[in-house]
Structures are given as structure tokens and as C-alpha cells.
Amino acid sequence: MLAIRLPKEIEERLEALAQKTGRSKSYYVRQAILEHLDDLEDYYLALERLEQNLPGIPLDEVERRLGLQD
16 A cells, blocks of 8 residues: 655646546556556666666667567
């Protein structure tokens, strides 16, 4: 379980969205965290690679590893 305090303006926006859509505020908070968490993990991984002076991975290599090349 996690309890957070939000600025009044954010809380009001969240409440309005929840009422408008019939979903809970928790649902939207969970969705926002899940979407942003991937970005944060990627950012800190990249930052760690920079700090360790590791070489970058060329885009074509990333695409190959992910099976995105034709």
C-alpha cells in the first residue's frame, strides 16, 4: 500500500476525471505510475551507462535485438 499527498489542484483534476469516467482515482494514479515507470527506468539505465562511460548501442543494433528489422 502506498499513500501520497497531492497538491490540491492535482487532486481536484484527478477527482473530476474519476467522476467523469466512473473509474477510481486509484485506477488513474496506477495508470500514470505504470506509464511513467518505464521511462524512469530507461532514463536511469542510460544515466548509469553514461556514468560508467560504457559505449552506446547503435540504433540498427537495437532494432536487430528487438526484431524490428525487415
